[in-house]
Amino acid sequence: MSETITPDMEIYVPSREGTVPNVSGGQTARSCVQVRCLIQHDITVRLVEGARALRDLMAEQKQRFLAEAELYVRSMMAQYNANPTGKRGGFVIVSYDDLMKVELSVTDYRAVDGAVVAAQALVSEVLNDLTEQLEPWVRELLDNAFNRDEKTGRINVDRLQSLRKVDIPHPKWPQTCEAISDSIRIAGSRSYLRFYERERRDQQFTAISLQFSAL
Secondary structure, three states, X not given: OOOOOOOOOOOOOOOOOXXXXXXXXXXXXXXXXXXXXXXXXXXXXXXXXHHHHXXXXXXXXXXXXXXXXHHHHHHHHHHOOOOOOOOOOOXXXXXXXOOEEEEEEEEEEEEEOOOHHHHHHHHHHHHHHHHHHOOHHHHHHHHXXXXXXXXXXXXXXXXXXXXXXXXXXXXXXXXXXXXXXXXEEEXXXXXXXXXXXXXXXXXXXXXXXXXXXXX
C-alpha cells in the first residue's frame, strides 16, 4: 500500500545552483539536470556519506574496544605478577552486578601455501587410478577440493581438510594426506568481541547487536 503524502510531510527540494558530477568524470550544471535525478543523486550521496562516517566511527570504536580488552589482560597479568605468553586466548568478564558481560575469542585462520601443487598432483593421480572404483560422492569431493573461490581466488581450507577424513585404498593416499596437511598453515588470528546485557540476574543474557541490519 503506497503512503499518502500530506501537506505537513517533509519533502526534499534540491538546489538548482552549482554543479553535479557526471558519469564522464566531469561536472554538469545542476540547472540542466532533471529534478528527479537531482533528488536521487543528492539523497544517494547523503546516505553513502552517512554510511562511510558510521563505518569509520565503528572501526575507531572497535580499536578502542580491543585496547580496553588488552588493558584488562595486562592488568590481570600485573595483578598476579604473571609473564605474558606469545599466544593469547580469550576471556569472559562480567560486571560486579552480573548484568553485563563481555566475551573475547581469538580464532586462528588458515591459508593454503604453494606446496598445495604437490597435493593437487597426488589427488589427480589417485583419481586417474581409481576413477571407476570410487563412490560418486568421493569423486566429487576430490574433483572440487582445489576449486578456488570466485571472489577471493583462494582454495577453501575446510574443503581441502575434509579430504584427510576419507579413507581411499591407494598406496599414495597417505602421502597425499601428508601433502595436504603440509600445505595448510596458520596465516594469523582474529579477535572477536561480543557484548551481553540483562536487566535481572534471573534472566538470560541478551547479545548487544552491532550489525546495522539488526538494529
